[in-house]
Amino acid sequence: MFGTIGNIFKRQRYYFEDDGNMVVDLDPTAAIEKHNYETMAKARQSKSFPGDEMIVNMGPQHPSTHGVLRLELVLDGEIVKKCTPHIGYLHRNFEKHAENVGWNEVIPYTDRLDYLASMSMNHGYCLAAEKLLGIKELPRKVEYLRVICAELMRISSHLMAIGTFGLDVGAITPFLWAFRDRERILDLFEWISGARLLYNYIWIGGLARDLPAGWLKQAAAFLDDLERNMKEFNRLLSGNHIFIKRSADIGILPPEVAINCGATGPVLRGSGIKWDVRKDEPYSIYPEFEFDVPVGEGRYGPVGSVLDRYEVRIKEIEQSIKILRQAIAQCPEQGDVKEAIPRRMRPPAGAECYVRSEAPRGEIGFYLRSNGTDIPDRVRCRSSCFVHVSLLDEISRGAMVADMILIIGSIDIVLGEVDR
Amino acid sequence: MRQYFKDVFNGLYTILIGMVETWKHLFRPAVTLQYPHARFALPPGTRQQLFCNIDDCIGCYKCARICPVNCIYIDTVKAKPSEDLGKASTGNPIRQHVVRFDIDMFKCCYCDLCTTVCPTECLYMTDKYESTVYERNNGLFHFSKYEPALAAKMLAEQAAEEAAAAAAKAAKAAAAKPKAEAQPAHA
Numbered sequence: 123m124f125g126t127i128g129n130i131f132k133r134q135r136y137y138f139e140d141d142g143n144m145v146v147d148l149d150p151t152a153a154i155e156k157h158n159y160e161t162m163a164k165a166r167q168s169k170s171f172p173g174d175e176m177i178v179n180m181g182p183q184h185p186s187t188h189g190v191l192r193l194e195l196v197l198d199g200e201i202v203k204k205c206t207p208h209i210g211y212l213h214r215n216f217e218k219h220a221e222n223v224g225w226n227e228v229i230p231y232t233d234r235l236d237y238l239a240s241m242s243m244n245h246g247y248c249l250a251a252e253k254l255l256g257i258k259e260l261p262r263k264v265e266y267l268r269v270i271c272a273e274l275m276r277i278s279s280h281l282m283a284i285g286t287f288g289l290d291v292g293a294i295t296p297f298l299w300a301f302r303d304r305e306r307i308l309d310l311f312e313w314i315s316g317a318r319l320l321y322n323y324i325w326i327g328g329l330a331r332d333l334p335a336g337w338l339k340q341a342a343a344f345l346d347d348l349e350r351n352m353k354e355f356n357r358l359l360s361g362n363h364i365f366i367k368r369s370a371d372i373g374i375l376p377p378e379v380a381i382n383c384g385a386t387g388p389v390l391r392g393s394g395i396k397w398d399v400r401k402d403e404p405y406s407i408y409p410e411f412e413f414d415v416p417v418g419e420g421r422y423g424p425v426g427s428v429l430d431r432y433e434v435r436i437k438e439i440e441q442s443i444k445i446l447r448q449a450i451a452q453c454p455e456q457g458d459v460k461e462a463i464p465r466r467m468r469p470p471a472g473a474e475c476y477v478r479s480e481a482p483r484g485e486i487g488f489y490l491r492s493n494g495t496d497i498p499d500r501v502r503c504r505s506s507c508f509v510h511v512s513l514l515d516e517i518s519r520g521a522m523v524a525d526m527i528l529i530i531g532s533i534d535i536v537l538g539e540v541d542r
Numbered sequence: 543m544r545q546y547f548k549d550v551f552n553g554l555y556t557i558l559i560g561m562v563e564t565w566k567h568l569f570r571p572a573v574t575l576q577y578p579h580a581r582f583a584l585p586p587g588t589r590q591q592l593f594c595n596i597d598d599c600i601g602c603y604k605c606a607r608i609c610p611v612n613c614i615y616i617d618t619v620k621a622k623p624s625e626d627l628g629k630a631s632t633g634n635p636i637r638q639h640v641v642r643f644d645i646d647m648f649k650c651c652y653c654d655l656c657t658t659v660c661p662t663e664c665l666y667m668t669d670k671y672e673s674t675v676y677e678r679n680n681g682l683f684h685f686s687k688y689e690p691a692l693a694a695k696m697l698a699e700q701a702a703e704e705a706a707a708a709a710a711k712a713a714k715a716a717a718a719k720p721k722a723e724a725q726p727a728h729a
Contacts (some may be wrong), residue, residue, distance in 0.1 A: 230653035316589035
């Protein structure tokens, strides 16, 4: 009655019944494989595709998926027909946790959202909490230091993004160079906040620590070095003809799709749309600085390709250096960074707000609601990476499996922010 | 065909440009350090392992309350009026025995909130970052000077005293209640 067709692994067998139905006999722990076999069996039954297709799981242990992301790829030979992202491997229950700790105790948790851009997450949350608490005027020194930290964080995050993107293409040296420069930024952050990755530095109404003497001077010296290093980096990777040819035609994200899906940050700007929260809906003291919003130009192929997103990041680093030079020159050395921190944080009951700000990977929005106590009633985080993961299916259809790595690298997701 | 050879030429030429850049790096000093043998100096105020100077601790529970991950465990016993526990180095009077002050460094998220609220600045972060231990139990750091047996005894005594006080209060309230009820009846 039953014939054993395959004995793939020790404990996993599948049979075909006489009427052609596939029966999966599995160890119940192998849920992923079971799901795949069932999907295949269903597809065979419905004759929706003729049987040449193959389902391949990319991740969650794949070294190039930038975290614990699982992509279920339906392949026709080497061509991706469908890509379904599966998330949740890094879920830490941030939003529910935040309903059980005080307003200022949420900040260490926001560090862990986008752990490559903790300062920007702190900044976004504090902007929202300050709006809720009615803190309008902050000391100038606090504002300047916040902008300096957020822009340094943007450079650090983009260095990581372009470095690992190079690694995805197969270039190892740019990755090491990017990390060498990122290390300098982490040293600066360690000096100012005491920590290297999860800072908890920007607090509601102020900063955790005062500015150390000589910090601004070191930051300015770093910017000089970075400018020189970026020129080297561009000569090595961005100008490489093989690299350009490899990435100019894949992962096209048309501008309409980008807007419809709600993409933000470098992914949206890579498609040629000039939208930056710092410029179009200014917060903090960004209107005082002079900078441009770089967009993808499609110099070597269609607009919105993987290369455009990469180039937008390179140009954003240059713009961040520009902002930092102005901010460091104007930042006051004197002043108390803790004077505006409220002693008791109790927003009025029922108060709510949604504030968005520009993190390196896109807009980070925080919706906060208060019930009049020391503890938030609701903290909701709108993350850009989540939206970008949902874009994957749209931009990867028709691409090769090897291109998938580049596409994931170019949208630059951090799974900590996707799963929260 | 022409485009093909142009691409080949451009590919080789741009690789050469990159090779020149990498070649220059051979003559620059190294940015890495051979870690276990040499270390980078840490800046002042770096946030690594927590340490509590228990002589200055007044048992105010502020650090335990603000900790987002609840990794500080404190038990205190109130000092009797006859006892004088002295003062912390900042001048705050110590009014209770801190019989237990444990920090679970496996849970700690190094957020630095506890050290900022400490009124006597007895809790601070040291610059020790190699905190690997061989057993899971060793991750729980004990700072209290009281032996666990003594601490348990003191806590039991305090609990018994409190229970006795509560019982006395309840008895007093029960005794006062009929009187209060009786009064309007007389009037």
